[in-house]
Amino acid sequence: MSRLTRRGFLGVAGAAVLAGCNGGGDEGDPTTGGTSTTASSPTPSGTDGTATELAAQEATPAGEGSVYTQVYQQVEPSVAQIRVQTAQGTGQGSGFVVDTGGGTVVTNHHVVADAERVTLRFRDGEQLSAEVLGSDVYSDLAALRVDSLPEDAVPLAWLGRSPAIGREVVAIGNPYGLTGSVSAGIVSGVDRLIPSPGGVPIPNGIQTDAAVNPGNSGGPLVTLDGDVVGVVSSGGGDNIAFAVSALLAQQVIPELVETGAYQHAYLGVSLAPVTPLVARANDLDEARGLIVQQVVSGGPADGVLQGSSARTVDGSRVPVGGDVMVGFDGVEVNSIEGFASRLALETDPGDSVPVTVLRDGSRRTVDVTLGERPPPSTGSGIGTAP
Template identity: 40%
Template sequence: MLDPAYSFLLDERSDPVSEAADSSASVSVAATDAALLDAYSRSVSDVVECVGPSVVRLDIRHANGSRAGSGSGVIVSPDGLILTNSHVVQGAKRAEVTTLDGRSLAARILGDDPDTDLALLRVDEAATLPAARLGDSKQLKRGEIAIAIGNPLGFDATVTAGVVSALGHSLKSKSGRLIDDVIQTDAALNPGNSGGPLVSSRGEVIGINTAMIAGAQGICFAVAANTARFVLGEIIRHGRVRRAYLGVGAGTIALPRRIALRLGLAQATGATVTAVEAGGPADEAGLLTGDILLAVDGAPVTGADDLVRLLDAEKIDRTVPLDVLRRSDKRRFWVALRER
């Protein structure tokens, strides 16, 4: 004869109402997961549909017409301005542009800035082209969706997606200088992706893809959109980027609230010094790794992109004050800037 306790357990397991509830819960969870996955897929797909037509393939030509290499680029104005990497153009003067709809257009290189690994081209033909908009890379947060579009290994219009892994890194450019405010992402990049856009879920270009670490998985880098906007403006105005040289690597950092309140600082962030180049102006003035830059010549520095913008041609060969937070003290250093 069955023990009443075991009989009770058996009845519970075989209760059709309980089984129906469990089944309903499982279906509900599965439906929620499917809805979330579908929303993510739609988000990526919508961004690619919006930005994809502005991404082009670049075939670089030597002066004699021979091919020098290829890469990606992104159209940033309807009249044919294209941003790409300096290492893609390789010092050449001309490029052949292939659009997503198959058009082949001739373009000339307007300017090349190896210090930020950026270059600007303009299409020769009078044409209205689909253009992407540059976002504000200072507003990025780790974990945001990041979508890379380009032509890796000759496979045109390839899309990869991931997240913003880290912000405010410095990366050594081919000129040997440090590129500040670089975005790290795990969106897969391969040779040929260089110069293509890194795009947010809002459909804004947040960076220009520039490098990957060979042998590592999911460690790729893009030059921040705010740096790209500054370089674009300088090349359009002057044909090249003239900038004052400070000799530091920098990233954006939040200021300790307690210290900011005590010192009466209005800003919530600054530019932390991640590296000091030996013999550079910052080294000679006494700046150290770990210092936080608050202002240059009286203008607030709220991040590495501000530092790039403020160290312009106007400050070349000038001695300017730098306001710095060192540990919990605010200090002022006078730095003799020279041309980079």
């Protein structure tokens, strides 16, 4: 997707997202310890039972099963088990087919990071060699290409809007190498900041209570209509798992396919919410907006926005004296999550965006030309705008 079409894409897709923040994640998932190593681990019973699984699916009598059975039979043929060989050993994850004009499979960056060899296996059991077309550490997404796909591995459709909280979803993948596994739940939250391998939280994340375990990473989280809500990224907590949103994936994946990389818009500041204590310490009329804590030297906001200093107030260290951001790109700023989502979904590197701040008791609007987010080694961490 052209860098100039993000705003237009969101309008056409009907996305109602207004804001967001930074991102981060890791395979298997970051919370559960990364890509599961299989070199010395026994294969779970049923892992290689592809033919039996396929026969059982095809033999399901009409009227039996449930709505979950129906969505499983619709989606599962397009889901692959991914096995990777690295210098450190072997690992596994999941992926699924999307339509980008070829045999493209989506997975997580952390599933294929540093891979020397990648193979896919769909439900017919055939091992297919895959090429990593591109990978992005900040969104934890990767695009793979295979020369040919099974006939029933049809591209899955993305959900073109933020899902409603409470909507039923299912995760399909290969936890612990158990191929073609399904778990069900609901969308528990949206616009979350989720862990990423890049150290900066991924914005616009989807939270679900569907069970997610090592090996699920990279698989689809889908609605009961079979539309992809997100790319499963992390899990391991009790009834808490996360997926990279379809809205973000729809921007990142086409560029990974086309160019092998994705450049994120970058403001170069660290921010904190304006709490009642921060508002009182800064003589603000109300607790709203985000206070600028630091401005990255040489970054896009350097010389345009002003950082703060820390002071102890009522026993707590709070930022004092910096700009308070109350508007970004024409939209009111109410949370770091909202700001980060807007930055990620509706702006591009090189865009000049208006930023409205409260400074020295007055309200003013300044223009900042966004840059490209630097590599992780030079990033400024959680709470810092991409």
